[in-house]
Amino acid sequence: MPPDFSAVRDQFPALHQTVHGKPLVYLDNAATTHKPRAVIDALVRYYERDNSNVHRGLHALSMRSTDSYEAARARAAAFINAADPAEIIFTRGTTEGINLVAQSWGPTHLKAGDVILATEMEHHSNLVPWQRLAARTGATLRLVPVAGADAEHGLDLAALDRLLTPQVKLFAFTHISNTLGTINPAADLCARARAVGALTVVDAAQSSGHEPLDVQVLGCDFLSFSGHKMAGPTGIGVLYGRRALLDALDPWQTGGGMVANVTYADATWKPSPERFEAGTPNIADAVALHAAMDFLDGLGRPALAAHDHALAATARAALAEIPGLRVLGPKAGSPRAGLVSFALQDAHAHDVVTFADQDGIALRGGHHCNQPLMRKLGLPSTVRASFYVYNTEADITALVTSLRRIQKFFAG
Amino acid sequence: MSDLSDLYQSVILDHNKRPRNRGRLPTATRVATGDNPTCGDNCTVYLRLDGDRIAEISFDGQGCAISQASASLMTTQLKGKTAAEAEAAFAGFRDIVTTGREPEEFSETAAFAGVHAFPARIKCATLGWHAALEALKQPDQPLSS
Ligand SMILES: Cc1ncc(COP(=O)(O)O)c(C=O)c1O
Numbered sequence: 001m002p003p004d005f006s007a008v009r010d011q012f013p014a015l016h017q018t019v020h021g022k023p024l025v026y027l028d029n030a031a032t033t034h035k036p037r038a039v040i041d042a043l044v045r046y047y048e049r050d051n052s053n054v055h056r057g058l059h060a061l062s063m064r065s066t067d068s069y070e071a072a073r074a075r076a077a078a079f080i081n082a083a084d085p086a087e088i089i090f091t092r093g094t095t096e097g098i099n100l101v102a103q104s105w106g107p108t109h110l111k112a113g114d115v116i117l118a119t120e121m122e123h124h125s126n127l128v129p130w131q132r133l134a135a136r137t138g139a140t141l142r143l144v145p146v147a148g149a150d151a152e153h154g155l156d157l158a159a160l161d162r163l164l165t166p167q168v169k170l171f172a173f174t175h176i177s178n179t180l181g182t183i184n185p186a187a188d189l190c191a192r193a194r195a196v197g198a199l200t201v202v203d204a205a206q207s208s209g210h211e212p213l214d215v216q217v218l219g220c221d222f223l224s225f226s227g228h229k230m231a232g233p234t235g236i237g238v239l240y241g242r243r244a245l246l247d248a249l250d251p252w253q254t255g256g257g258m259v260a261n262v263t264y265a266d267a268t269w270k271p272s273p274e275r276f277e278a279g280t281p282n283i284a285d286a287v288a289l290h291a292a293m294d295f296l297d298g299l300g301r302p303a304l305a306a307h308d309h310a311l312a313a314t315a316r317a318a319l320a321e322i323p324g325l326r327v328l329g330p331k332a333g334s335p336r337a338g339l340v341s342f343a344l345q346d347a348h349a350h351d352v353v354t355f356a357d358q359d360g361i362a363l364r365g366g367h368h369c370n371q372p373l374m375r376k377l378g379l380p381s382t383v384r385a386s387f388y389v390y391n392t393e394a395d396i397t398a399l400v401t402s403l404r405r406i407q408k409f410f411a412g
Numbered sequence: 413m414s415d416l417s418d419l420y421q422s423v424i425l426d427h428n429k430r431p432r433n434r435g436r437l438p439t440a441t442r443v444a445t446g447d448n449p450t451c452g453d454n455c456t457v458y459l460r461l462d463g464d465r466i467a468e469i470s471f472d473g474q475g476c477a478i479s480q481a482s483a484s485l486m487t488t489q490l491k492g493k494t495a496a497e498a499e500a501a502f503a504g505f506r507d508i509v510t511t512g513r514e515p516e517e518f519s520e521t522a523a524f525a526g527v528h529a530f531p532a533r534i535k536c537a538t539l540g541w542h543a544a545l546e547a548l549k550q551p552d553q554p555l556s557s
Contacts, residue, residue, distance in 0.1 A: 350451055350476035351420075354530060358416050367452035380452045380474040409420070410428075410477070 003303040009390045011036040022360030025395045030178050030206060030339050030386035031364055032228045035292070039232060042291035046284045054283055055257060055274075069283045072290035073273065076238050079293045080223065081214040087246065089239040089276045090286050094205040095125035097224030097239030098172070100276060101201055102129040103252040105170075105245075112138030115167040117198065119144040119155055120376060121177045124369045126203040130172060139169070146180075146373060152330045153180050153377075160192065168198040176206035176337040179368040179382070180329035181312060183211075183337050190219040199245070205229055208238075209388075210308050210338055212301045215240055227285065231389075232292035236285035239276075246272035253278040304389055308338025311387040315340045315396045322403055324411065328382060339386035341368070344403070347410040349381040352403070359402040418526030419533070420477065427481035432488050437470040440555045444546035446539045448475070453536070455483050457543040461552070464494045471540055478524075478533050483540025485520055495548045502541045509537045 009015055012034045017024050026034060046068065052061035054069045070085070077085040091097045110116070116130045120143045134141040142163055145156045155173075164171070171193040175186045190200045199221040207213060209230025215223055222245075227236040241249075251258055251269055255278040260268040269275045296304065317332060319325055324345030330336040344352060349365030356363050364384040367374045374380065385399055440458035447454045453475035460468040469491050471483040486505075490498050505521050507513060512528035515521060527537045 348476035348480075350453070350533070350536060351478070354419070354533065355416060366450060371452055374452055380454075410425075 003300075003307050005299065005303075005307055005389050006392065008036075008299070009392075011038070012390050013037060013040070015390055019360040019362070020358050022358075025359075025361040025398045027385040027387065027391065027395060027399060028362045028364050029388040029391070030229070030368075030384060032234070033209060033231050033388050034390070035233065036231055036295050038295050039288050039291045043233060043284055043288040046287045050287075051284070053280055065283055068287045068290075069281065072286040075290045075293050079213070079297070080208075080238075080240055081216050082240055083216065084243050086272050087240055087243050089241065089246075089273045090281055091224070091237045091239050092235055092282070093226035093228065093237035094123075094203060094224045095226075097222075097237055098126055098201065098203065099129050100239055100252050101222050101224075101241070102133045104249045104276070105199075106133040107137060108250060110137040110139040110169055113167065114139040114169045115163075115165065116141045117144065117163055117168045117171040117193075118142075119173045120146040121153075121155070121180060121182065121370070121373055122172070122174055123178055123203065123205065124371070125205075126172055126174060126201070127372075130170075142168075144173070146376065149328075152182070152334055153177075153328060154182055154330075155184060155189075160189070164192055164196045164198065166196050168193070168196055170201065171198045172201035172203070174203040174206070176211075177329070178206050178339070179341055179370045179373055179384070181336045181339045181341060182329050183207075183335050186220070187218050194219065206337060206339075209296065210301075211305045221245055227289040227292060230292055231295055232289040233285040236282050236289050238289075241272070243272065246276070249275075251275050251278065255279050257281070299389060305338075307389060308387050309336060311391055311393070311396065312336050312338045312340055314393060315385060315387070315399065318396055318400045319403070322400070322407055324407060325403070328377065328379075338388070339384055341382045341384045343379050343382050344407055344410070347406055349383045351410065352383045352406055355406045355409070356399070356402050359398065361399055361402055363399075419530055421523040421526065423485075423520050423523035424477060424481040427484040428477040431471075431480060431484040433470040433491075434472060434484065435470055436472055436555075437468055438555065439468060440470070441552040442547045442550040443555060444543050444550060445473070446543035446546065448479070448535055448539055451476075451536075453479055453539060455479060455540045455543045457483070457487075457540060457547045458555070459544070459547045466490055466493055466498070466548075469544070471543070473540075475539065476533075476536050478527065479536040479539045482524060482537045483543075485523075486540045486544055489519075489521065490544055498545060498548060502538075502545060505541060506538060509534050 014034045050064040052065040054066040073088045074085045076088045144160045147156045202220045202223040204225040208225035223240040228234040258278045328341045353365035437458035442459040445456040455473035458470045469487045509527040
């Protein structure tokens, strides 16, 4: 029995509305999740009571602000079991964290002949920064292939072992595919990379809000995620980096807050994390992210993962019954994250999303920021339903009813 | 559902299911492709001009019912027209999909009036038209295989 989270819905104000006269069924959680009252309250409380700049003022509000911001950092460290809060850099989100690594680590550690390894299932934000870094440094970007439908579109691990040569300096991969629902064996992938001396960058955008995460168990060097996909606010994310690595890196942006000593001619840098947080940080959203992490751990992340996986499995089974519907990614019975991507034979993803929206159902249709993968799969676009703690089996029933009607309309 | 049946009129469903002038045109001398980067849809338009008039036109690509039907209908509307007439026809079509006002003279393009209530879909309806106007601006050259 999946855990019962039915009471949790009441804590999410935005879920209680109608869309085109129908109760909202929100199934676009892989794009962004809704926010519980506790997170919204934390944001309001911060601005109403503590609002002030951090690390600079000696007055009461500034001290409260600084304490709250640093408490959020410590909370984030605990959330992913980082050994040291200094390993937590606040960013705008997953994308910015990956770009930080590419820009701070890349140019000083790569030369012509080196290899950056990524995979064919990466979101554009874990692909394009590496393309640019390769072009800038003369390194080569190689990609671990995604296997065919028979192999459930998983990563080709035999190919990975062939590709992991001593020339590979960095291996960047997603923990969970936002397009396929595949859960990659992240700890195993990190171990294989470590064996050839490559650093690892884990894109945890789709896992941080759903699965338990422990960077020490994963054994990764860097890990990036976004607050808005885990019940937190937009505009805040976390980059984890191993302390020893961070202290040897150059900053990627410079300015106030990150400098130790400045003359008219030159400057020296503070250690991590300040070194990587130039300018006034996003204090309010960090504080609200703290509340989101408390909220998720209050539910229990293993239970949350079980809930989302169970819904996705139920949805997968129900969708597979619809004539002409093809589901991507893991087969029935294989591990699958809380999302299902599919294509209807007679209806394009855009048309499906427009129809479902009229039924109050929010879906995503398109290439999911994964254009090369869609091309490889021979699909211009798919429809994606993605689940979170507040979704129920009734939402799946509504989805299936709507999809059957759409299928009939376009096939008829 | 009344809004949706406005959007997906029978003319649109018919052109989506049985597209006119679909496929690569081997005799084409002008080609252009339009992309819709937000959804990955694309439409390629092939043209051959006879003097200053469009003698042959076809389209190819992948997209939603709105973009496919619109491109199909566009080919039937533009055949025989000059570049200036094609621009005027597109201006009329754009007016229909952005305002919902139906044209005074009967035209199948009126079927697209429902699009205006779905602003996110306007660019689907104009994708093929943009590609056609772009193709008209190209210099003549044989189609590379
Ligand atoms: C797997 C994956 N990586 C990266 C991102 C980018 O996240 P953000 O836009 O919050 O930076 C996303 C979000 O769509 C994602 O799903």
